[in-house]
Amino acid sequence: MKNCPKSYPLALLIALLALLPVLVLFELASDSAELFDARNLAVLGNTLALMGLTVVGSVLIGVPLAFLTAYVQLPMKRLWLILFASPLALPSYVGAFTLYFSFGRGGEIENLLGFSTPPISGLWGTALVMSLYTYPFVMMTTRAALLSQDASLINAARTLGLSLGAAIWRIVLPRLFNSVAAGALLAALYALSDFGTPAILGLDTFTRVIFVEYNAFGLSQAAMLSLQLMVVVALVLFLESRVKSTQERPGKHLNFWPKRWQSSLMIIAALPPFILSVIVPLSIFVIWLLREGSSGFDMSFAWNSAYASFIAAMVAVILAMPVAYAAISGPAGRLMERITYFGFGVPGIVMGTALVYLGLKLPFLYQTLALLVIAYVLRFLPLAVGSIRTTTENLDGSLVKAARVLGASPREAFVRVTLPLTVRGMIAGAALVFLEAMRELPATLMLGPTGFETLATYLWRVYEAGYFGRAALPGLMLVLISGLGLILMLSGERRAEFSVKEDSKQ
Secondary structure, three states: OOOOOOOHHHHHHHHHHHHHHHHHHHHHHOOOOOOOOHHHHHHHHHHHHHHHHHHHHHHHHHHHHHHHHHHEOOOOHHHHHHHHHHHHHOOHHHHHHHHHHHOOOOOHHHHHHOOOOOOOOHHHHHHHHHHHHHHHHHHHHHHHHHHHOOOHHHHHHHHOOOOHHHHHHHHHHHHHHHHHHHHHHHHHHHHHHOOHHHHHOOOOOHHHHHHHHHHOOOHHHHHHHHHHHHHHHHHHHHHHHHOOOOOOOOOOOOOEOOOHHHHHHHHHHHHHHHHHHHHHHHHHHHHHHHHHOOOOOOHHHHHHHHHHHHHHHHHHHHHHHHHHHHHOOOHHHHHHHHHHOHHHHOOHHHHHHHHHHHHHHOOOOOOOHHHHHHHHHHHHHHHHHHHHHHHHHOOOHHHHHHHHHOOOOHHHHHHHHHHHHHHHHHHHHHHHHHHHHHHOOHHHHHHOOOOOOOHHHHHHHHHHHOOHHHHHHHHHHHHHHHHHHHHHHHHHHHHOOOOHHHHOOO
């Protein structure tokens, strides 16, 4: 104990807090909830079918786009990468909202163009929307792997008589499996945890049924369903932990220089996912805004979103610091860090169910801003931990030692050396927590104080009331804010040198 790092006690306490929602769910589910019935089987079938179709769809869209953005020298190459990754900037429930009211009989497309289109709803519609908003996970992980592969292997295969297509099939694709799998598992996790998209498109998945049970005051059954969902999530997380990144020998990148007409054809073929996931929702929001204005919208909704998210970001950074320092101090600290990551794998609807029960047991917390902030922090704490730990790991330890040699106490060395050098990681972590909290829908619906409307909950209310035109302004504001998250992510990619090398002359 004498040599125990000072960050361990606090990190252990925070890790135990991260496990609190699961313990609460077990206690709640033990109160006369049915373990399994015929309805649960149907819900499980829908959830697994949605997850499977989403994985297939995201791979079919994401892998070709990864090849296009990694190997093909298109004009304005960086711009196309940003556009094809831009669906990450939109919460999928925002896309589902606009696509649901755009397609089908009486939809906005029929009103504008005069012909009817097939509706987007049910299992296939939900899978389509999920695929449109999760394919960037597959595209980015696959693209990173493609950029790390040495093209000299392909050149060697071609000198031995293989065609270019055969060389890619036999040399490149087998080494991509782990990266494609990593992106596909992220898409699967997203499909399992998302509440808004299946709810809007009318598909009974675990998240939708849990919310229905919660509204019907069936907290015990909601907790049982939450635990069943978490079993599926845990299985996916286990598979994800088994996927190892492939270490490649650095070398020259493969590059294709197509003719102008070939580039044009490739871009036209790649545009439909971008148009459906970004252009259509933004256009519909603009049309609604021009037609109906901002009636019913109050700027206090945006302020409430920003206020709660800002507090959550600050608290998350403060709690993340001891966890991050513990993680780099030893194996026990790394275990504590992994435990805090558990909250990020818990869907928002499950976290909301657990904390509602906790609030009922502790009335001074029920329907307060504090309980909502606790939910945000428990869910998004890993984002702050990861950012601070990465920055801290890169610190030159000799600087702290030099400060100590010059007479600084451990506290003074931390305040004057370590803290200023890690502040960038803190700001990045706080920004990520802030942006994710702004987009969070189910936990906000379940835990927000009475009368505390945010951008996400207002969007949900107008959907329930059928006043979809009023969703234009909050929808556009959410897209704008989420776009900041995409910029942060792509700037992180640049720092990680995923893509800077392809811009250099080969």
